[in-house]
Amino acid sequence: MKQTIIPLGPYHPLLEEPEYFKLYVEGERVVDLDVEIGYNHRGIEKLSEGKTWDQVPYLVERICGICSTSHPMAYCLAVEDLVGCDIPKRAQLIRVVVCELERLHSHLLWVGLAGHFIGYNTVWMWAWKYRETILEICEKLTGNRNHYAMFKPGGVRRDFNKEQIEYALERIVEVEKPTRMLTDAILDDPVIHKRLKGIGVLKKKDAILYSALGPTARGSGVPWDVRNDEPLDGFKDLKWKVIVQKDGDVFSKGVVRLLECFESVSLIKQALLSLPEGGAIDADIREIPAGEGCGRYEAPRGEVFHYVRSDGSNMPYRHKVRAPTFNNLPTFKASCKGETIADVALITASIDPCYCCTERVAVVDKNNNEKILREKDLLKLSVDKTRNIMKKLGKAPPLYNMEI
Amino acid sequence: MSKEVMKDLREKLKGKIIDIVQPRKKRIYIRVEPKKAPEVIEYLFFKYKCKFCTATGMDIREGIEIIYHLAREDKNMVINVKTLVPYPNLEIKSIGKKIPAFRWVEREINEMLGVTFIGHPDMRRLLLADSFPKGKYPLRKDFKHSDVNDEDYDYERSGL
Numbered sequence: 001m002k003q004t005i006i007p008l009g010p011y012h013p014l015l016e017e018p019e020y021f022k023l024y025v026e027g028e029r030v031v032d033l034d035v036e037i038g039y040n041h042r043g044i045e046k047l048s049e050g051k052t053w054d055q056v057p058y059l060v061e062r063i064c065g066i067c068s069t070s071h072p073m074a075y076c077l078a079v080e081d082l083v084g085c086d087i088p089k090r091a092q093l094i095r096v097v098v099c100e101l102e103r104l105h106s107h108l109l110w111v112g113l114a115g116h117f118i119g120y121n122t123v124w125m126w127a128w129k130y131r132e133t134i135l136e137i138c139e140k141l142t143g144n145r146n147h148y149a150m151f152k153p154g155g156v157r158r159d160f161n162k163e164q165i166e167y168a169l170e171r172i173v174e175v176e177k178p179t180r181m182l183t184d185a186i187l188d189d190p191v192i193h194k195r196l197k198g199i200g201v202l203k204k205k206d207a208i209l210y211s212a213l214g215p216t217a218r219g220s221g222v223p224w225d226v227r228n229d230e231p232l233d234g235f236k237d238l239k240w241k242v243i244v245q246k247d248g249d250v251f252s253k254g255v256v257r258l259l260e261c262f263e264s265v266s267l268i269k270q271a272l273l274s275l276p277e278g279g280a281i282d283a284d285i286r287e288i289p290a291g292e293g294c295g296r297y298e299a300p301r302g303e304v305f306h307y308v309r310s311d312g313s314n315m316p317y318r319h320k321v322r323a324p325t326f327n328n329l330p331t332f333k334a335s336c337k338g339e340t341i342a343d344v345a346l347i348t349a350s351i352d353p354c355y356c357c358t359e360r361v362a363v364v365d366k367n368n369n370e371k372i373l374r375e376k377d378l379l380k381l382s383v384d385k386t387r388n389i390m391k392k393l394g395k396a397p398p399l400y401n402m403e404i
Numbered sequence: 405m406s407k408e409v410m411k412d413l414r415e416k417l418k419g420k421i422i423d424i425v426q427p428r429k430k431r432i433y434i435r436v437e438p439k440k441a442p443e444v445i446e447y448l449f450f451k452y453k454c455k456f457c458t459a460t461g462m463d464i465r466e467g468i469e470i471i472y473h474l475a476r477e478d479k480n481m482v483i484n485v486k487t488l489v490p491y492p493n494l495e496i497k498s499i500g501k502k503i504p505a506f507r508w509v510e511r512e513i514n515e516m517l518g519v520t521f522i523g524h525p526d527m528r529r530l531l532l533a534d535s536f537p538k539g540k541y542p543l544r545k546d547f548k549h550s551d552v553n554d555e556d557y558d559y560e561r562s563g564l
Contacts, residue, residue, distance in 0.1 A: 038530055038532065041532065209503065224455065224477050230482075292433075294457075296457070317462075322457065322509075327505065330505070330507065
């Protein structure tokens, strides 16, 4: 059969990360795929070599708007590893609270977008509505909805007061119940089961070979979670469990994320309740000696890895940043093969990168005839497939007429 | 547990490494010759069940130091394998040939620091623009922003 190349991406005006997928298809089936990134390379590592140790957290916070605590966290851990100092208990628990809040809002964002992709706009609206509560808690606790600027090498920059803690404990309950309802609704829905199960399977062997991270790995039965593997001292007293699913398909990755939300809620409650009265929130690092350190932390999408080398001056000699998507993107080579074009958008969404990839799809065949599928055409392909499953199961399609 | 890992690695990697140190409880640093690096890393990845974290390339005047970061999750350890590729012959055997997880990071080190990975299946640019001038390596210490001018960009290569 004639092989066709379908370019996916690279730009989308609404989303921040452009990336370009080249799909090699035969008919409807994807036989190979090539990923190109680098459209948004900002040279953060080079910039970081010209910033002082205390300025770098603000820089790395801006690597990603959604993972804006995980990067400073990993950087601070790397510097603390270099210096070899201990962090006060109160500071550690404050870090846990902020990081888990971030995980919650990131996971809910993903659930909403995944719902939108398969034509469940109610899921999208609900998930984002509950996410709003989390952002309000973030604002109350840290002063900002997204870029918190809470961390510095040695501790945290701001303390929580009693009023803030009470507010957070009160509001977090509001999230738990609707999230439970949303999870049950998704996990019980036969259409979603049919639509997402067995799609884009990443085998355990491939997950290890590509060193996939975070929910992508845990959905394939690889129990890697840095919070568990290399726990902070603050994590040791808290009770929680690593969520692992075996199947490796899009459904499993979604289940991992949904169930992790409850672990996060429980962790936030435990951490806020066990905050010690008063005490230091900063180890007061004055000087960074020559040496090197690695820091890693579990971001919503997987492990963030930072490496710093110091030559004893006030700036890093080298600062290496590795975000989780760098490891997760190449797994498409294993998980997209043999799937249909209608599912590829969903599979790429399942590792939770940004969605820019779906803006423009052009089908080009050998005679240079070009057909352009835009984001809405792709979305339509995916939604139509869900509708067909609904029809087969004898379920009525949703009452609303979705405007795509 | 950490002593066990050190003892184990010392025995298993005998004769292949220059030295092995453990500055902190959860961190191990191993130094190897560039020729032995692929062998040591393949051992750590396949037999010792390490996960690939990333690799860092660094300009340290005498050459480019490459640090492969691996992690043994069940033992709570980050194992860093360091190797120095001396100037002017920046060449090292590719690990991405056997372990696909290393492919992207090798491409990155290649364009940023100019190290050639022999046997790499796909040595295109990863992050830099296709039109970025050849032979300029932005992460080297002697690279200045003024080194690259607008005229140096090769727009024909990028098709613009």
